Amino acid sequence: MRRGLSLPGGRSGRGGGDRGLLLRILVTGAAGLVGGEVCARLVAAGHSVTALVHRNPDVRANDGSLVPVTGVVKGDVSAARFGWDEASFAGVAADHDLLIHCAATVRFDLAEEDYRAVNVGGTEHALALAEAGAMAFLHVSTAYVCGTRDGAIREDDPLPETGFANGYEASKAAGERLVRASDLNWAIARPSIVVGEYSSGTIRQFDTTYAAFKLIAEGRVRHMPARAGATLDFVPIDHVAGGIAAIAEKLDEVGFGAEGITLHLVSGQPLPVERFTGVIGAYPHFHAPELVAPETFDPSQLHALERRLFKRVAGLYASYFQRDPHFCDARFRELTGTRCPETGEAYIRRLIDHCIAVGFLAESETV
Numbered sequence: 553m554r555r556g557l558s559l560p561g562g563r564s565g566r567g568g569g570d571r572g573l574l575l576r577i578l579v580t581g582a583a584g585l586v587g588g589e590v591c592a593r594l595v596a597a598g599h600s601v602t603a604l605v606h607r608n609p610d611v612r613a614n615d616g617s618l619v620p621v622t623g624v625v626k627g628d629v630s631a632a633r634f635g636w637d638e639a640s641f642a643g644v645a646a647d648h649d650l651l652i653h654c655a656a657t658v659r660f661d662l663a664e665e666d667y668r669a670v671n672v673g674g675t676e677h678a679l680a681l682a683e684a685g686a687m688a689f690l691h692v693s694t695a696y697v698c699g700t701r702d703g704a705i706r707e708d709d710p711l712p713e714t715g716f717a718n719g720y721e722a723s724k725a726a727g728e729r730l731v732r733a734s735d736l737n738w739a740i741a742r743p744s745i746v747v748g749e750y751s752s753g754t755i756r757q758f759d760t761t762y763a764a765f766k767l768i769a770e771g772r773v774r775h776m777p778a779r780a781g782a783t784l785d786f787v788p789i790d791h792v793a794g795g796i797a798a799i800a801e802k803l804d805e806v807g808f809g810a811e812g813i814t815l816h817l818v819s820g821q822p823l824p825v826e827r828f829t830g831v832i833g834a835y836p837h838f839h840a841p842e843l844v845a846p847e848t849f850d851p852s853q854l855h856a857l858e859r860r861l862f863k864r865v866a867g868l869y870a871s872y873f874q875r876d877p878h879f880c881d882a883r884f885r886e887l888t889g890t891r892c893p894e895t896g897e898a899y900i901r902r903l904i905d906h907c908i909a910v911g912f913l914a915e916s917e918t919v
Contacts (some may be wrong), residue, residue, distance in 0.1 A: 553786070582604055588652055603619075604634070605624060607626070634679075651682045657720070663719075668722065672726045694907075703877070741796050744818040746788075747903055750895075750899065753904070755905040755906070768832065772857055775842045775854060779845070783823055785815060785823070787819045791819075800888070816883075823900075830897075835904065838913075
């Protein structure tokens with residue numbers, strides 16, 4: 553039996569009046585990079601959006617502008633009932649039709665208990681809230697729950713039990729299992745490597761992948777273990793956030809079958825690692841790293857500073873230089889009628905140019 557909301561297209565929602573064609577949406581992780589842009593798109597479409605944040609009350613779009621959400625509530629997803637009392641929990645549950653769960657830690661260097669608390673426990677607590685209000689549930693995961701598998705990765709492939717490259721991937725897979733076991737009307741959205749806006753390269757904050765990229769481009773990490781044939785799937789944030797908003801609006805659409813499915817938000821255009829590093833090296837003041845076969849790469853042989861930076865940052869992402877997944881997004885394209893634009897070398901240059909323009913990367917080599 554379908555549970556939860558009704559959507560645009562002739563069906564009435566819970567709000568009554570003109571609000572009957574709109575959704576009342578709670579977005580966890582709304583102060584984050586993806587969560588903020590998702591909120592911006594949902595608000596622009598006319599939906600009522602409540603932003604759940606941990607400490608930072610500002611909900612910003614990717615361009616840095618404040619998003620005029622309907623309300624902001626503070627909560628800790630790692631805590632039962634998000635740390636609220638029973639009355640507050642019940643009130644939030646009753647006031648929303650859909651929960652979009654973006655909150656997660658995306659770091660690769662945490663202890664297992666940290667991943668378990670935020671990415672697994674946070675999903676469990678978000679599901680409990682959705683179940684209390686009979687909400688629909690849209691879970692934001694990662695395409696890399698495929699683990700270290702190569703080749704075609706389809707949206708309906710079985711979720712692997714093992715073979716993950718890091719605790720982040722394993723925890724996101726564990727979160728997906730909780731969603732799949734629920735009785736809610738659910739969908740899972742799986743972005744790949746989220747980077748800047750397509751046309752300009754703009755990104756609001758530089759973390760995760762960008763930290764390693766900076767060390768490589770500026771020549772502080774000059775060696776990376778990379779397997780021949782390895783590829784990277786970079787996806788623009790606007791494609792990801794727009795896709796999540798589109799899935800939200802389709803989630804309960806009669807006859808479409810969006811209930812209980814997994815959708816890839818990816819470029820679907822695997823970029824060979826050699827081409828990626830070649831774009832970096834084409835800038836005269838940047839350095840393309842030397843790509844070393846993993847079986848011969850020995851970080852203990854690196855110079856002391858590079859060794860420390862590799863261990864603390866760049867090495868956390870080394871597994872992505874050793875895989876060749878080809879993500880299929882056929883279901884997503886069928887559901888939304890959209891596909892990711894071309895993400896080849898020209899797009900990578902736009903990303904780099906934006907990093908230079910805002911000072912994240914040096915404009916010229918310093919002497």
